[in-house]
Amino acid sequence: MTDSRTTRLLVVGAGPVGALAALYGAKRGWNVEVYELRGDLRDASTTPLNFTKSINLALSERGINALWNAGDDDLLGTILADTIPMHGRMIHGQDSHGGLTEESQQYDVHGRFLRAVDRANLNKTLLDAVDGLENVKLHFNHKLTGMDLRKQKAWFEQTAADKAQTADGAQADQAQKDDRSKELEVDFDLILGCDGAHSSVRYHMMKSVRMDYEQSYIDTLWCEFTIPAATQTSATTPTAREGFATSPNHLHIWPNEDRMFIAIPSIDKTFTCTLFAPSSHFASLEKTPADVAAFFDRNFPGAASLIGVDGVQQQFKDNFHLPLISIKCSPHHYLGCGVILGDAAHAMVPFYGQGMNAGLEDVRVLFQHLDSRSSTAGGRRDALDAYTRERVVDAHAINDLALANYWEMHSGVRSPLHLLRKSIEEF
Numbered sequence: 440m441t442d443s444r445t446t447r448l449l450v451v452g453a454g455p456v457g458a459l460a461a462l463y464g465a466k467r468g469w470n471v472e473v474y475e476l477r478g479d480l481r482d483a484s485t486t487p488l489n490f491t492k493s494i495n496l497a498l499s500e501r502g503i504n505a506l507w508n509a510g511d512d513d514l515l516g517t518i519l520a521d522t523i524p525m526h527g528r529m530i531h532g533q534d535s536h537g538g539l540t541e542e543s544q545q546y547d548v549h550g551r552f553l554r555a556v557d558r559a560n561l562n563k564t565l566l567d568a569v570d571g572l573e574n575v576k577l578h579f580n581h582k583l584t585g586m587d588l589r590k591q592k593a594w595f596e597q598t599a600a601d602k603a604q605t606a607d608g609a610q611a612d613q614a615q616k617d618d619r620s621k622e623l624e625v626d627f628d629l630i631l632g633c634d635g636a637h638s639s640v641r642y643h644m645m646k647s648v649r650m651d652y653e654q655s656y657i658d659t660l661w662c663e664f665t666i667p668a669a670t671q672t673s674a675t676t677p678t679a680r681e682g683f684a685t686s687p688n689h690l691h692i693w694p695n696e697d698r699m700f701i702a703i704p705s706i707d708k709t710f711t712c713t714l715f716a717p718s719s720h721f722a723s724l725e726k727t728p729a730d731v732a733a734f735f736d737r738n739f740p741g742a743a744s745l746i747g748v749d750g751v752q753q754q755f756k757d758n759f760h761l762p763l764i765s766i767k768c769s770p771h772h773y774l775g776c777g778v779i780l781g782d783a784a785h786a787m788v789p790f791y792g793q794g795m796n797a798g799l800e801d802v803r804v805l806f807q808h809l810d811s812r813s814s815t816a817g818g819r820r821d822a823l824d825a826y827t828r829e830r831v832v833d834a835h836a837i838n839d840l841a842l843a844n845y846w847e848m849h850s851g852v853r854s855p856l857h858l859l860r861k862s863i864e865e866f
């Protein structure tokens with residue numbers, strides 16, 4: 440049984456996980472407040488996450504199930520309408536005569552598939568679903584600066600971006616000076632830290648919890664590229680169709696030893712691509728940008744011509760070169776009043792395509808535990824305790840699988856062992 444009148448749910452972070460958690464809380468009649476560091480991502484002026492235009496993600500059963508269980512009849516349909524099925528991976532390579540090759544590897548003998556989704560669109564749809572609900576308040580441009588779990592209070596600071604938007608000229612300067620000392624104090628029954636890999640909630644929680652914490656960076660950076668939609672004159676591959684430069688229903692991989700290039704289809708017929716390579720390659724290409732196209736030709740045959748040879752160099756220069764972090768921690772909660780979810784609890788390298796999916800699943804699992812107990816402090820304490828016991832093991836496992844799949848994707852997909860295993864599966 441839940442007491443809808445008294446439960447004050449405070450969600451920190453309005454990324455995919457925070458927005459979904461707010462919806463789950465709202466559907467239970469709780470009073471939900473969401474505080475997000477950045478501006479509203481539905482405004483064109485807001486700087487997106489990681490400062491890149493967008494990243495395309497693989498949405499899988501795990502994430503779909505969590506969206507389906509949110510209690511909003513339209514949500515899943517709206518999100519899936521803007522996805523593209525990816526039935527398998529397409530491995531790009533070169534034969535012994537230098538000819539370009541494409542090899543399709545189906546994901547599932549039963550025909551199940553992943554869906555390519557635009558992270559920003561998914562996040563916007565989730566925000567639309569909570570915005571306007573009378574028991575939800577969204578506060579953008581608010582940063583969590585402090586938290587006292589024992590007193591069940593959190594403090595937020597309004598960020599400059601919001602202040603600048605609320606006044607103009609000299610008034611804005613004065614408003615910023617006046618407001619700098621002001622912090623907003625918010626009481627809560629339950630705080631959800633959905634504030635990403637560099638979570639402030641986790642940082643403050645560690646002061647009250649004996650939390651084991653492990654963080655590592657792999658020696659691989661990533662950079663986003665775009666393959667434009669096909670035109671009559673642009674390069675395409677034999678599987679190109681419907682205005683896409685190559686097959687729209689695959690996750691494309693150009694594997695090569697310790698580096699790889701991948702491409703995921705977008706509904707505007709472009710592909711959002713990612714170069715993954717050791718930091719030393721990035722460092723040498725930053726010194727000699729003119730070598731970028733040649734680096735692509737040597738390592739990912741055919742990819743540069745799909746992007747456009749000038750585009751490869753320009754995009755490498757313009758787009759950020761970003762690190763990949765892996766985080767494990769335990770427990771994920773404090774008594775009955777605080778819990779971390781999503782990347783805040785288990786940021787992982789992206790090679791298993793499960794970071795966001797696992798974060799969405801956290802929300803479903805957490806509310807399953809909360810629903811099965813009373814909404815008293817004691818009930819919530821039991822629920823969070825059970826949540827950590829279930830979720831930490833799963834989070835660590837998927838974190839390890841994500842690292843293991845790095846080898847599989849950049850090299851294993853074309854190794855003799857893989858081919859042997861594949862031919863046994865096909866037999």
Ligand code: FAD
Pocket residue numbers: 451452453454455456457474475476477488494495496497498581582583584633634635636637638639661713780781782783789791792793794795796797798
């Ligand atoms: P985030 O998306 O990081 O959101 C956290 C939010 O909290 C942000 O909006 C931030 O502004 C806000 N915030 C931070 N600090 C504060 C504060 N102090 N106060 C208030 N708000 C704050 N996952 C998949 O499932 N499939 C994929 O195919 C996939 N591909 C990926 C490819 C790449 C290259 C990368 C880098 C990641 C990929 N992921 C993928 C992982 C996925 O992007 C993340 O797991 C997901 O975005 C995590 O969501 P989140 O809501 O937990 O955190």
